[in-house]
Amino acid sequence: MIRFIIRRILLLIPILLCVSIFVFLILRMAKGDPAMAYLRLSNIPPTEQALMEARIDLGLDKPIIAQYADWMGRALRLDFGRSYVTGKPVLQEVLYYFPATLRLAGAGLLFTMLISIPLGVYAALRKDRAGDHLTRLFAFFGVSMPSFWFGFLLIYLFAVKLGWLPPMGQGGLAHMIMPVMTLSLMSIAINVRFLRANLLENIRSRSTLYARARGVSERRIVWVHVMRNSMIPVVTAIGMHLGEMLGGAVFVENIFSWPGVGRYAVQAVFNRDYPVLQCFILMMTIVFVVCNLMIDILYAFIDPRIRLAGEQR
């Protein structure tokens, strides 16, 4: 098991290396001269002479591989440059906004599981009856609903009409209800159907037939045998949902004035603040990749087939 974990962690290195090269190359292809931005930031008039000097200062005259090495070296020392707009170190700003986004995404993930697992089980047990059809309808509703509109519908209902919940901002639990509902709607809809399909497949499986033949009680078959096997794919799907949460957070933060990193990044897109964008995408991707790694490890815990296959190699 430990060997499996170490192997998976070592696999992270090439992935993150590729990600960094990719981000670096895309940024180099961007329009706009970094030397120009540097001069603007330092309030130096952009004469030919100054531009030349800035290029040498920034290492833009070196071959691209040397530039990448420089950039990577700085990134490893957690230096992602300064914002073109505020002039402050980017990492510091991104880290300032990051916890709010993680809190939102984490709560969204938790809420997704809390709602979708019981609903999925319910739908599978009631296959082809009214309850099942209702969850199917809900699933279509959930995946078709634009989250940035659903959020406003919630605000209209619970804040404008009923006045029960605060329309925006951050604070106690009440402030989280609508953002979390908005963020998780689509994932809940997807997960309910996914779990249902898995449960039904496992109910039809041979091992279930065998358990029945052995005289295991129906309740034990459903809740122990079938449930455990059906949860395995659901655990892997958490990774996919996390990606949706991190992306969806950008909308939710925008709608509910949630002080997260997504809202900050949207501003950076407007300002073409490349250092901020680069730090944003790298941080988000690291979180995404590391969480997926943890899910892989968890997966190996639940499903010995994965673990053993890993050790045999």
Added chain:
Amino acid sequence: MMRGMLDRRIVRVSLLILVLVGGAAFFAPWLGLPDPEEVNLAEKLAAPSAQHLLGTDHLGRDVLSRLIFGSRVSIGSVFAILLLIVGFSTFAGSLAGFAGGAVDSALMRICDIFLTFPTLILAMFFVGVLGTGLTNVILAIFLTHWAWYARIVRGIVLSLKSREFVLAARVAGTSRFRLVVRHILPSLAPQVLVLATLDIGHMMLHVAGLSFLGLGVQPPLPEWGVMIGDARQFIWTQPQLLLYPGLAIFVVVMAFNLLGDAMRDALDRSGMLEEAVK
């Protein structure tokens, strides 16, 4: 049995909605609607009237006209994206599946890199680098989605390659080009078409979402996401302005999703959907 009949009715309604919306979008310039971009501050936030069936927005522009002209942008851009993705990914995926070896692994590693990022975050990054605007949003969504399709196409091609009819054609001495065009593509096309239909709704949400954030379609051009963004400040006073464009997105996306689902079921029943899609 009952489910089958219900499904057929749902498909019919979805198709009807899509034909109506598509027709309105296509014929918009000839419907005698007011100019969707004409600002008239004297009539701002007007209630529905014979002249403005759904009233006007905060700049006095006709809401119905903006909705209908907006559908051209929302739906048109999604089809542009799909055309790009289906074209490019079918090419890249079949190339990888057919060539195998180094070409295959190189292409698949590139796909892996694109799939490492959370989709929407990567799309935002591309828009940030390319600059805001509809064309760049279309490019960004293409860049963030093609790898997924290319992988699936590769999987389908690999499984088709070992099928008897393809082997038979090879044994009969069919040229490689002919093999792809006459034997592989026709079996591949319906599956890719179903995948694309299932994905249209998802992509519409992305385009509209990025436009809502202000990164996509730029005002005054009408688009549903932009309309929601414009209307948000009037949620306390004129909530109906928020209702129309959101409902439009929701209904069209739902219709595409229902249609795609029915198409997949039909394909599943005929046993054509390959394991590769899973």
